[in-house]
Structures are given as C-alpha cells and as structure tokens.
Amino acid sequence: MAPRTVARAFDEFDENLNLDPQERRKAQTRHQEITDCLTDAGIAASTFLQGSFARKTMRKPLKDVDMVILLAEVHRPAWGGDGVGGPAAAMSAIQIAVTARFPGARFDGEDTPAHALQVSFPDCTFTFDLVPAFADPDGGEDIFIADREQDQWEWSNTRTLNRVISQRNQATLGVFVHQVRMGKEYKANEPLLDELCGLAVESLTYAVIFKKMPHDRALLALFAHAATAVLGKVLDPTGVDDLAAEWTPAQRATYSQAFNRAAARAREAVALAADGEHAAAIDIWHSLLGESFPEPAAQTSSQALAGLVGGSITSTGRAVTSQRAAQPNRPGRSWGSR
Missing domain, CATH: 3.30.460.90 (Beta Polymerase; domain 2)
Structure with a gap:
C-alpha cells in the first residue's frame, strides 16, 4: 500500500x-x-x-x-x-x-x-x-x-450572507465551505480560541480564500491572514458587521498568538510536504487539527537515523532529511576529530 x-x-x-x-x-x-x-x-x-x-x-x-x-x-x-x-x-x-x-x-x-x-x-x-x-x-x-x-x-441581512457564501463556494469550485469547516476544527482544538465565534472563522476565511487551492495551503493562508487581521476589524462576509467590535485588547492578542503559532507550523508542514516528507507534514497537521485529522505512519529507526544525519527536526519531534523543519539538526564533531 x-x-x-x-x-x-x-x-x-x-x-x-x-x-x-x-x-x-x-x-x-x-x-x-x-x-x-x-x-x-x-x-x-x-x-x-x-x-x-x-x-x-x-x-x-x-x-x-x-x-x-x-x-x-x-x-x-x-x-x-x-x-x-x-x-x-x-x-x-x-x-x-x-x-x-x-x-x-x-x-x-x-x-x-x-x-x-x-x-x-x-x-x-x-x-x-x-x-x-x-x-x-x-x-x-x-x-x-x-x-x-x-x-x-x-x-x-441573513439572506445576503447565505448568498455571498454560496457565491464564494462556487468561485472556489466547491472547496470553500470545506475549508471553513477545517478552520473551525482548528478553533475547536485550540483553547486560546474558545471565545472566538464560528462566524469569525468563516469571515477570516472568506477574506483570504478566493479561488480553489489545496487544503493545506488554504489553511496556511487563513492562519497567516488571521494572525494580523484579528488585531483590527473583522467584517462578516457581507461587509456590514464588525465581529471584533467588542473584543478586548487581551482577546485580540490571544487570538493573534494562536493564529501566529498555527501559521508557523502550517508553513513548516507545507514546506515538508513539498520536500516529500508527507508523514512528517501529516504529523504536524494532526497536532494542529486534532483527532479528526489522520495520524501519520510511525517513523522507522532507519528513517529517524537518516534524518539525524544532516537533516532537521520537526516541531513535533520527527527527524527528517529535509532541511526545512522547525529546527536544523547540526551534529557535533565526532570524538577525536580536529
């Protein structure tokens, strides 16, 4: 298989x-x-x-x-x-x-x-x-x-909201609503976002996803945008209501922290997948999105050893041959070397 x-x-x-x-x-x-x-x-x-x-x-x-x-x-x-x-x-x-x-x-x-x-x-x-x-x-x-x-x-204007979401979903060839659900799943698994309403996640996604794109890149775009967007106005998809109008400075900072962290890890996962390190990328997405996201295949000892020789270490602790994980792996000099 x-x-x-x-x-x-x-x-x-x-x-x-x-x-x-x-x-x-x-x-x-x-x-x-x-x-x-x-x-x-x-x-x-x-x-x-x-x-x-x-x-x-x-x-x-x-x-x-x-x-x-x-x-x-x-x-x-x-x-x-x-x-x-x-x-x-x-x-x-x-x-x-x-x-x-x-x-x-x-x-x-x-x-x-x-x-x-x-x-x-x-x-x-x-x-x-x-x-x-x-x-x-x-x-x-x-x-x-x-x-x-x-x-x-x-x-x-709830009928307008229904209409604009439907139009955006058509423009993305049907993937937009799926990616909104994925963003909401991240919110559900991130305690720092407990007080963030689901429509806010939907609105943040609407602000950045305009065309069909792979799910991992769509979530990266959402997280990167949201990290700064939550510090200002967050308009609902109709452009009428500011969903952030009553957020406190502390809430804004907390939401920004959560999305910044998610963006960094999503960026790492996208880079690893591009280098063929799919299991390591899946491991990161699983840690971000929770039990609904599939677990990765277990890493073999030979795979870990290969990664430890000049590769890097992911944010979830996997050794990979790619150089684009969270932490570079820099082996020290062997004993007796000059």
Whole structure:
C-alpha cells in the first residue's frame, strides 16, 4: 500500500468533518414538514434556513438548525409594529401550530433565545430555532426578525450572507465551505480560541480564500491572514458587521498568538510536504487539527537515523532529511576529530 500523502490525509479529514448523512436528511425533511405545517396554518408565506447548517459550514455534530419563518403579510398589521407584542404573538401562534402537528414537541427547553422559538422533537437529536420574520416591504433581500425581549423587529441581512457564501463556494469550485469547516476544527482544538465565534472563522476565511487551492495551503493562508487581521476589524462576509467590535485588547492578542503559532507550523508542514516528507507534514497537521485529522505512519529507526544525519527536526519531534523543519539538526564533531 502506497504511503499516505498530505492531500489524501486532508481528504480523509474532510470526510471526518461531514455531518452524519442520516441526521442531515432528517433535518431537511423536518424543515419541509415544519414549512408545510406553518403555511397550511396560514402563518407563514415561506421559510428558509440560515446559519452554518444552511451555509454548509457546520462541522459535526449537528446540534441545531436555524429556520427563518417569513410570516404571511396578512399578519403585518397585528404583529408587525414595535412595542405591541408582535414578536411574542408570532411565536405563540407558531408554537400552537407546531404542537398540533408534532404533539411531542417541546419549546424553549434548553434555551430561550430572544430571536427564536427553540423546538425539540423526540425523534431528533438536534433542535430547531424558529425565527419569525417579515420580508422587506420593498422586495429586497433584507428581512426583519423578531426580538421578543425588546418587543421589536430587527433588520437582518441573513439572506445576503447565505448568498455571498454560496457565491464564494462556487468561485472556489466547491472547496470553500470545506475549508471553513477545517478552520473551525482548528478553533475547536485550540483553547486560546474558545471565545472566538464560528462566524469569525468563516469571515477570516472568506477574506483570504478566493479561488480553489489545496487544503493545506488554504489553511496556511487563513492562519497567516488571521494572525494580523484579528488585531483590527473583522467584517462578516457581507461587509456590514464588525465581529471584533467588542473584543478586548487581551482577546485580540490571544487570538493573534494562536493564529501566529498555527501559521508557523502550517508553513513548516507545507514546506515538508513539498520536500516529500508527507508523514512528517501529516504529523504536524494532526497536532494542529486534532483527532479528526489522520495520524501519520510511525517513523522507522532507519528513517529517524537518516534524518539525524544532516537533516532537521520537526516541531513535533520527527527527524527528517529535509532541511526545512522547525529546527536544523547540526551534529557535533565526532570524538577525536580536529
């Protein structure tokens, strides 16, 4: 069997990040069932999905599905004004209709989000967040979503976000969303990035990946860009919201440190792969991206010895014949030499 290459390891990594196909189909089916329920009841004109599940940038496991309920225009006079209880009334009507169609449904069990009615179904391992909204009366992409805490309808460009991510994915021949998931996996395995939101990773990737490129080079580009980008504004992919507006200087420094370190190791791995040291490169990527990334083949004693003679030592401690690992190997003079 031929040794695993870095490209093949990334293909396996990509497969490991995919949502469970049965859960994905279940979510799509339930979305359609809820849509039919609410349109039949005259509550919704239509629905659409938003969030990372809709954009295909969600890494497993599937935990929640965000679903926008575009309310029928007949309800705008009663529910559409601010300060008149409209958002709460819309959610109440949705709850009544969904309960009638799905008697076992539970609402707001794990959380009570301001903008959504959270629904759990006994036959699903994930929740749905149902977001009531009114369409833009001028016919644009914008919508106005419910906020039951503030009793108002808030502007949202979530459909624009869906569109620009889809367009970028098409421009990269379908690899962009996969590379976003890989970036999110690095975040999940890096404690210094615990407070960084997933959309920030998506936005940082969007800012630097414009065309199809190999996964390892795409992640290197992401890490190198993010190391400095987190020190300033981080605009969402629509270019409207600064996701970093409330970050503290300490958070910015911490995020920059994590991405700087990742960039250095990714740069090392890319250089080693170019020199044919695929197992060593895979070892570095495994250390960066966690258990979902394949482990490398074990290094034999003869391979280690060859690397110790004039090669270099990787950041994960492997001796390689390439000179481009993290630490050069400089053997001392033999005993008795002059």
